Amino acid sequence: MIEADRSRWFVTTEWLAAHLDAPDVVVVDASWYLPTMNRDGAAEYAAAHIPGAVHFDLDKVKDETNPLPHMLPSPEAFASAVRKLGIGDGMRIVVYDGIGLFSAPRVWWTFRVFGARDVCILEGGFPKWRAEGRPVSDEAVVRQPRHFTARMDHGMVRDVEDVKRALASGSAQVVDARPADRFRGEAPEPRPGLSSGHMPGALNVPFAAIVADGKLRSPESLAETFAAAGVDPARPVITTCGSGVSAAILWLALESMGHNRLGLYDGSWTEWASRDDTEIVSGPA
Template sequence: MDSLVSTEWLAGELGAPDLKVVDASFHLPGDGRDARDEFSEAHIPGATFMDLAEIVDSDHPVPGMLPPDYKFASRMQALGIGDADRIIVYDNSPHHSGARAWWMLRSFGARRVAILDGGLPKWIAEGRAIESGQPPPARGHFTAQLDRTALADKDHVSAIAGSPAHELVDARGASRFAGEDPEPRPGVTPGHIPGSKNLPQGRLFNPDNSWKRGAALAAAFEEAGVDLAKPMVTTCGSGITAAVLLFGAHLLGKQDVKLYDGSWAEWGSDPATPKATGPQATGPNATGPNATGPNATGQS
């Protein structure tokens, strides 16, 4: 099974006993939307709701961190997901949160996981069937064991920040990256990790919400000054849209990518970490705190 499947493919596979469809929509408090309520109103037939806001480490001081193995296994089993299932995740979110669910499932050991290209918006736009309510799934048997090589922690990011041998790519919008907009979480300083590039996650999508592919997808990274030949760590506000960049790189065949799970929620709340503000400068003679290029200089 490919990592990205079409609406036509999914429509033909619905009802297969080994197929599990998961709505992983996620919204920030400021979005004014409730993902669970929206799922109850309309979802792909047979889908279950994966609550990303709840499947976290509730004992960690940083919000949204990956949960322990036993909690993730319990939540997947409650959704009826088993070890041998084919899992299709989708979302109806401007944050394209299905990518986070895909990364989490893969990181905890699922091997047959794909994202529905275009998500629920494309499915509905094509006039395909939907249903409402909260269907109770049968329990599955999911074995979770986190692959810690899939994620980066603050120490790892500190070690590579500004290194010419690595790429650190931030999925937030340009204004938040530059520190011009306030952070949505209290106690978090605006700005970005010094040396990081800015690729707002929305730039990886076509107008119909489908993923860019091939040369168009590669161009989005290149226009942000990202060298796809280097090992990469993706980051964002709290680890949701960082997964979008990671999945985009995956579509291009790139495997040496880690996700910084703490992201800016952790980095920006730590008074000891260096922080940069201002827009990213690019070009062969770029200078400044966020410059990129062979002659770039500057400090946070």
């Protein structure tokens, strides 16, 4: 693994404040929460958001034909959704969320899957923006529709069969972002009816272990955390989690460390644990 420039994927609150009115910059509120968090991303956006920001709803911009939560939509559906948000080709997209660094990486990753070349994350997110006393707005934002050319990079996405093959052959490491107690099968899943536990051979790097104050931890801390979990930086990685959201945090961390042989299991544990042709084990990795 080579060292990467993590600033490639982040902008600071200072930078955004200085470029908020730039015509080629669009700010995206990507706030989304687990059911157990008892928070509503759309309602919070309506109450207060960074001035000019549009709201990207993971539960609406999705594959409507798939019963699994917020699975990637088709390129055509994605392009239609972001055009209506006023996001077009050649724009710089800055994504943030209401926790700091939780759902923003999933939306950042989604834009990249569909070909956005200049998309980054607000470091520290909305909590840092507000803590610094920067302006917020409750005004509805309507931008002029823009043309967005969506070309899906299938190499960034993995399905259940890809994960099965990786686990059976060892061709890639499967790294799970869920909390350790859920991974070990000691705590329930937030979605009713799903068993906890993990895929046989999967490794566990809880996303909370690599995030602090809405930011990724230092490169040294990230390297130590992944190494302690048994992740080999020289081998490919498939990231996974509960429903494909926090898996993108692992992706972000690994890519910031220079890892570029990555895939994300879109169905994640929600799909794996709901099938009758997959194996679930308990205990530590």
